[in-house]
Amino acid sequence: MDKVRIAIIGVNNIGTVHATYLAQHQIKNAELVAFCDHNVKHLATAKEKFGSQYKFYSDTDEVMKDPDIDAIIIATPHYSHPELSIAGLNAGKHVLTEKPAGVYTKNVREAINVSHEHPELTYGIMYNQRMNPVYQKARQLVQSGAIGELRRTNWIITNWYRSQSYYDSSSWRATWAGEGGGVLLNQDPHQLDLWQWICGMPKRIMSFVSFGKLRQIEVETEVTAYAEYENGATGVFVTSVTETPGTNRFEIVGSRGKIVIENNQLSFWQSVVDEQQWNQEYKGGFGEPEVWKIDVPAVWDDQTGHAKTVQNFVNHIVDGEKLVSPAADGILGLSISNAMYLSTWQQQWVDLPIDEDEYLTELKKRIATSKSKHDGQQ
Amino acid sequence: MDKVRIAIIGVNNIGTVHATYLAQHQIKNAELVAFCDHNVKHLATAKEKFGSQYKFYSDTDEVMKDPDIDAIIIATPHYSHPELSIAGLNAGKHVLTEKPAGVYTKNVREAINVSHEHPELTYGIMYNQRMNPVYQKARQLVQSGAIGELRRTNWIITNWYRSQSYYDSSSWRATWAGEGGGVLLNQDPHQLDLWQWICGMPKRIMSFVSFGKLRQIEVETEVTAYAEYENGATGVFVTSVTETPGTNRFEIVGSRGKIVIENNQLSFWQSVVDEQQWNQEYKGGFGEPEVWKIDVPAVWDDQTGHAKTVQNFVNHIVDGEKLVSPAADGILGLSISNAMYLSTWQQQWVDLPIDEDEYLTELKKRIATSKSKHDGQQ
Numbered sequence: 001m002d003k004v005r006i007a008i009i010g011v012n013n014i015g016t017v018h019a020t021y022l023a024q025h026q027i028k029n030a031e032l033v034a035f036c037d038h039n040v041k042h043l044a045t046a047k048e049k050f051g052s053q054y055k056f057y058s059d060t061d062e063v064m065k066d067p068d069i070d071a072i073i074i075a076t077p078h079y080s081h082p083e084l085s086i087a088g089l090n091a092g093k094h095v096l097t098e099k100p101a102g103v104y105t106k107n108v109r110e111a112i113n114v115s116h117e118h119p120e121l122t123y124g125i126m127y128n129q130r131m132n133p134v135y136q137k138a139r140q141l142v143q144s145g146a147i148g149e150l151r152r153t154n155w156i157i158t159n160w161y162r163s164q165s166y167y168d169s170s171s172w173r174a175t176w177a178g179e180g181g182g183v184l185l186n187q188d189p190h191q192l193d194l195w196q197w198i199c200g201m202p203k204r205i206m207s208f209v210s211f212g213k214l215r216q217i218e219v220e221t222e223v224t225a226y227a228e229y230e231n232g233a234t235g236v237f238v239t240s241v242t243e244t245p246g247t248n249r250f251e252i253v254g255s256r257g258k259i260v261i262e263n264n265q266l267s268f269w270q271s272v273v274d275e276q277q278w279n280q281e282y283k284g285g286f287g288e289p290e291v292w293k294i295d296v297p298a299v300w301d302d303q304t305g306h307a308k309t310v311q312n313f314v315n316h317i318v319d320g321e322k323l324v325s326p327a328a329d330g331i332l333g334l335s336i337s338n339a340m341y342l343s344t345w346q347q348q349w350v351d352l353p354i355d356e357d358e359y360l361t362e363l364k365k366r367i368a369t370s371k372s373k374h375d376g377q378q
Numbered sequence: 379m380d381k382v383r384i385a386i387i388g389v390n391n392i393g394t395v396h397a398t399y400l401a402q403h404q405i406k407n408a409e410l411v412a413f414c415d416h417n418v419k420h421l422a423t424a425k426e427k428f429g430s431q432y433k434f435y436s437d438t439d440e441v442m443k444d445p446d447i448d449a450i451i452i453a454t455p456h457y458s459h460p461e462l463s464i465a466g467l468n469a470g471k472h473v474l475t476e477k478p479a480g481v482y483t484k485n486v487r488e489a490i491n492v493s494h495e496h497p498e499l500t501y502g503i504m505y506n507q508r509m510n511p512v513y514q515k516a517r518q519l520v521q522s523g524a525i526g527e528l529r530r531t532n533w534i535i536t537n538w539y540r541s542q543s544y545y546d547s548s549s550w551r552a553t554w555a556g557e558g559g560g561v562l563l564n565q566d567p568h569q570l571d572l573w574q575w576i577c578g579m580p581k582r583i584m585s586f587v588s589f590g591k592l593r594q595i596e597v598e599t600e601v602t603a604y605a606e607y608e609n610g611a612t613g614v615f616v617t618s619v620t621e622t623p624g625t626n627r628f629e630i631v632g633s634r635g636k637i638v639i640e641n642n643q644l645s646f647w648q649s650v651v652d653e654q655q656w657n658q659e660y661k662g663g664f665g666e667p668e669v670w671k672i673d674v675p676a677v678w679d680d681q682t683g684h685a686k687t688v689q690n691f692v693n694h695i696v697d698g699e700k701l702v703s704p705a706a707d708g709i710l711g712l713s714i715s716n717a718m719y720l721s722t723w724q725q726q727w728v729d730l731p732i733d734e735d736e737y738l739t740e741l742k743k744r745i746a747t748s749k750s751k752h753d754g755q756q
Contacts (some may be wrong), residue, residue: 151621152600156532156629161449161666163657208604208612214654221529224612226586226602234586234602236614241630245639245647246670251534253621260625269623274594279620279710282550288539328663349606 004094004314007055007063009084011046012258014098015075019066021307030314036063038190060084064091070319071122073310077172078180082111083328085123089114093369094122096313099189101125101330103180104363105338106356110333115327125311127325129190130197131305131312133298134266138252139198141296142269148256148274153199153227153235159246160187160239169215173362174217175372180363182211182219183241184337191250192333195237199252201332202227202235204351206218209344214242218370225340239338266298382692383448385412385433385441387462388422392446392476393453399685400589401428408692414441428729439464442469448598449474449500449695450690455550456481456558463705465502467492472500473663474691477567479708480501481558483716484734486709493705500690505570508575509683509690510674512644516630519646519674523620526634526652531577531605531613538565538617538622552595556666560589560597561619562715569628570711573615577630579710580605580613580627582729587722591633592620596748612712613716635669636742 006022008015015037022032035046036057042054057063063072064087071094074084082102088095089111102108115123131136141147160183172178179186194204207225215221221242227235240246249262257270271278271289278289302308315321338359340352345362384400386393393415402408408741412433413424421434435441441450442465449472460480462675466473467489480486493501507513521526550556557564574580585603593599599620605613618624627640634647649656649667656667680686693699716737717728723740 097704104615131549152536152615152618154534158530160629163660163665165661166663171665178727182745206584208584208606210612214612214657222612224604224614226604230588234588234600236602238530238561238614238617240530242653243636244649244656244666245636245654247629247631247636253536253625258621258623258625271622273622278622279592284541284543284545285544285547287541289622 001318004030004091007069008073009036010076011035011037012042018073026307027311029318032149036060062289074098082107082196085111086114089118094317096124097327098126098159100334104358104360105331105335112328122317123327124323125325125327127329128305128309129195130324133307134261134300135296136374137192137266143199147254150233150254152253154251156238156247156249157191158240158243159248160241161244162241164215172372173218175370176218176366177370178372182240189333190237190334196332203230204228204349205339205343206349207340207343264294264300268294268296270294383411384693385447386451387414389413389415390420396451402620404685405689407696460485462578463489464492467496467499472503472695475705476504478712482738483525483709483713484738486513490706498710500695501705502701503703503705503708504687506683506687508702509686512678513572515674515676516646520576525632526613528632530631532629534616534625534627535569535616536621537626538619539622541620542593550750552597553748554596554744555748556750561617566617567711570714574710581608582606582727583717583721585718585721642678646672646673646674648672713746
């Protein structure tokens, strides 16, 4: 395939962002060909903004049937991501889904299983923060062993300020039936993904999730979660939508070094010798290994990384470039947030991988009493 | 009283530090007159270092009976702090105890009760970090309402690196019978006190305490604790002795501002309007209150604050200056660490104030199987 012809499904918010750089031909070997939205107002707005040279569909089935569409970008509400992914893959389309991969892992696993039946198709997820060199370098330092064995992780991500008016802007927002979660599901998927992409998956989680705290909504506004890893390392994840100014600080500690990412700057310290070895050999009282502060170049010249993610998706289709964000990875960060909900609902430890049926059962209880009648069909 | 004549009980480690600035007449209206230690080697070393013009006692009873001693500084192992405080107060001495006030709150409460029978005597604790202007300014900002209502606290205090050889240096160290705890009891009392001194006491705690992790000791080397406050605020306290380089970062978030203390620098941000009011009035989408970064002068020209704490203790005795660190406050930080142990031992939430008998029962179980036979009498 020389040129990937792309349709965007869902053109209200983030869909228009993707349409903009595609329409401006910023993505090599890609062509924007169609818009799809069941809301005709959104379609009319898109037509006005981008021009009438595109196809405009109000039914996703029409997109799936159109042989002149090679790939779809899914930018609809969360609940519909897996079903549209499945429809796209079964129709022979390459699929790039917005995050999260879905609301619950059982659903996402179905989509991933369908993708396994179509190895010829590319199934990616919009984890655009993976394009940020700051996180790429952190991952390299951890995975190469530069920080030694992982000991502790700590992410304070509270700069997702959201007002009551933001939540009131749509009736499906911040409801169990309409959105399926709060800050963990809507704002944090990038951080939850990067946390596991860089440090690996925890083996169990205990969490303290506050639902409707300081905002009149059904879902969570603040979370503190404690995690344990297979090797004995520990972790903390703190998030909130009500703090101003918020914090975004990610600390990773290993037996030989420490990484801190704050204000989009990476700081790195490395001991001259691994702490474990030093501890075995040292015979004094209050000594500590010698530590060097090392400047690691990592400049982020991009606001979002969206275009880079789409370019990588297209390159993977056209010439097999390694896909940075396979949608199969989408289940990992989602498992972590599902585990956080489950731990608080059941007031106990939750092991990972989670019991997917159990999670869905618990989620359905909240959907059943949700104020929103949309049930993900908004 | 014009001049306070002071005896130091326990002259091995920190006791000699206090003796040094007292012997150099750095404390106005104070005079070092005696040393006491049941280990005659320590006494001989002190005599060699400070000269033979002082009294040297090997029995604390002799100190208590000496009418020419007005005050004692207790610098013995943790377990003995309350009993020596009680003996001193009952003998009519002013008492300044090293931290922690004791190992368990029931014991400390007894000492505080005895002090209530002697309102004419001063009973202080060596919370020398309360003299640090960085923490004093933080307290002022919180207590004056400058940050609004408390929302979240977070202290990562992992720069207490201790090697195995440090723990191996004395047989009583890091044992339940000899020391009664690890990093929470030996290294963290300052932070646990400042945490509550600045932010108030939490109402309940869930903690994850790791005993003997990465060090061959009975007691804890690493802790993550989650706290909830009466007003709904949340908190996290993370500590460790095995990280290098460690972190010391204290974040305090309120409805109108944020304080971060790191590298002994205080950073302060304040919203132009309280978030709660702003949220009620704002009708837009992704807005956030305007925030000002404000430089608060806070310079710490002292290595430790020990001499300042002793000067304040002496001034309180001589002319009634307000005592910055009353020993009665010592039970607060200690309650928090007792609650952290109890939560992990019982794998459940612990409410504050804690059940002091329950804690002692649980502690005694650990003492009973402790490797150390010293039982606090080392």
